Amino acid sequence: MAVVYRSWKALTQNAILTRSVSNSLRLYSQKPPAPVVPLVNVEVDDKSGVAVVTLNRPPVNSLNTPLLTELGAAIKNLEDNKSRGMILTSSSDTVFSAGLDILEMYNTPKDQLSAFWTTLQSTWLSLYRSSFPTVAAINGHSPAGGCLLALSCEYRVMVGPKFSIGLNETQLGIVAPPWFVICMRDVIGHRQTELALTTGRLFSAPEALKIGLIDSMVSNKAEAMAEAQKFITQFAKIPPLARKLTKESVRGEGIRYMEDNMIDDLQIFMDLVTQPKIQKGLEMYLATLKKK
Numbered sequence: 001m002a003v004v005y006r007s008w009k010a011l012t013q014n015a016i017l018t019r020s021v022s023n024s025l026r027l028y029s030q031k032p033p034a035p036v037v038p039l040v041n042v043e044v045d046d047k048s049g050v051a052v053v054t055l056n057r058p059p060v061n062s063l064n065t066p067l068l069t070e071l072g073a074a075i076k077n078l079e080d081n082k083s084r085g086m087i088l089t090s091s092s093d094t095v096f097s098a099g100l101d102i103l104e105m106y107n108t109p110k111d112q113l114s115a116f117w118t119t120l121q122s123t124w125l126s127l128y129r130s131s132f133p134t135v136a137a138i139n140g141h142s143p144a145g146g147c148l149l150a151l152s153c154e155y156r157v158m159v160g161p162k163f164s165i166g167l168n169e170t171q172l173g174i175v176a177p178p179w180f181v182i183c184m185r186d187v188i189g190h191r192q193t194e195l196a197l198t199t200g201r202l203f204s205a206p207e208a209l210k211i212g213l214i215d216s217m218v219s220n221k222a223e224a225m226a227e228a229q230k231f232i233t234q235f236a237k238i239p240p241l242a243r244k245l246t247k248e249s250v251r252g253e254g255i256r257y258m259e260d261n262m263i264d265d266l267q268i269f270m271d272l273v274t275q276p277k278i279q280k281g282l283e284m285y286l287a288t289l290k291k292k
């Protein structure tokens with residue numbers, strides 16, 4: 001970064017010497033390029049070996065291709081290093097994740113659309129089948145894709161009561177794919193999933209606790225982190241291979257669905273999302289978000 005800044009400075013100084021005064025003033029007012037900030041921060045606690053993975057894409061951690069790519073790489077790195085556990089949280093005080101970045105699906109060239117969805121598929125699969133224990137410390141709103149990330153972890157502790165969580169896709173006129181459905185059904189059961197998905201309901205934290213969509217409600221992030229650590233600590237004495245194989249067995253349906261249907265799932269997404277009616281719906285939804 002220092003190098004980039006120095007060469008920017010040299011460039012402007014050179015230019016200031018050789019151009020007219022008005023041009024110089026214009027250049028002088030230019031800012032150096034913004035530093036490259038990671039979209040996902042990973043901090044591993046020396047003592048416990050537990051990694052805190054923090055989504056860091058202000059303002060709302062909407063999931064675009066770069067963020068999903070960084071998250072996937074972070075999970076792979078933890079896997080390669082035989083991590084003791086992972087806590088997924090957000091750098092925002094009010095939003096865990098606003099779900100998929102709608103701008104990635106609206107008016108997007110087909111190759112980008114396809115890259116977006118395949119990145120989502122692979123990052124989701126790495127999270128869902130990770131060998132290490134995973135906890136979502138949900139410290140803000142968590143609609144749609146944000147809820148999917150939380151559901152893919154093994155335990156959910158949420159700051160309440162004012163934040164909401166759920167798969168609200170039908171309210172947007174889009175359809176949650178089968179692997180979203182499996183994730184939710186495995187956590188809250190068939191009946192509640194049908195009700196939640198067909199209405200596209202967002203649950204307040206107390207409501208989510210009542211139906212088992214979250215495991216615990218706390219009053220602030222510090223409490224959420226402490227409880228997440230506690231959940232992971234209980235696995236310290238469980239043989240990791242037995243734990244991993246058991247998790248894969250319990251989650252077999254979702255894992256197999258993705259492994260066997262990646263290409264079809266992509267095709268269905270592409271066919272659906274590029275329909276003019278869906279594009280119009282996304283455009284209108286974006287407009288309502290901007291008008292707020």
Ligand SMILES: CCCCCC/C=C\CC(=O)SCCNC(=O)CCNC(=O)[C@H](O)C(C)(C)COP(=O)(O)OP(=O)(O)OC[C@H]1O[C@@H](n2cnc3c(N)ncnc32)[C@H](O)[C@@H]1OP(=O)(O)O
Nearest residue numbers: 062098099100101102141143144145174175272273289290
């Ligand atoms: C059709 C094929 C099948 C597709 C299957 C797709 C499956 C999953 C779909 C999704 O995940 S779609 C995303 C659904 N997400 C939502 O409905 C949430 C929308 N956002 C909100 O409700 C709120 O932003 C919030 C999360 C409750 C936070 O509220 P807050 O007041 O803090 O912030 P805002 O002022 O609303 O937003 C700030 C800024 O961010 C923009 N934005 C918000 N969410 C998204 C998003 N998901 N994608 C892109 N952009 C988003 C919002 O427009 C604001 O922009 P500016 O006005 O600042 O430009």
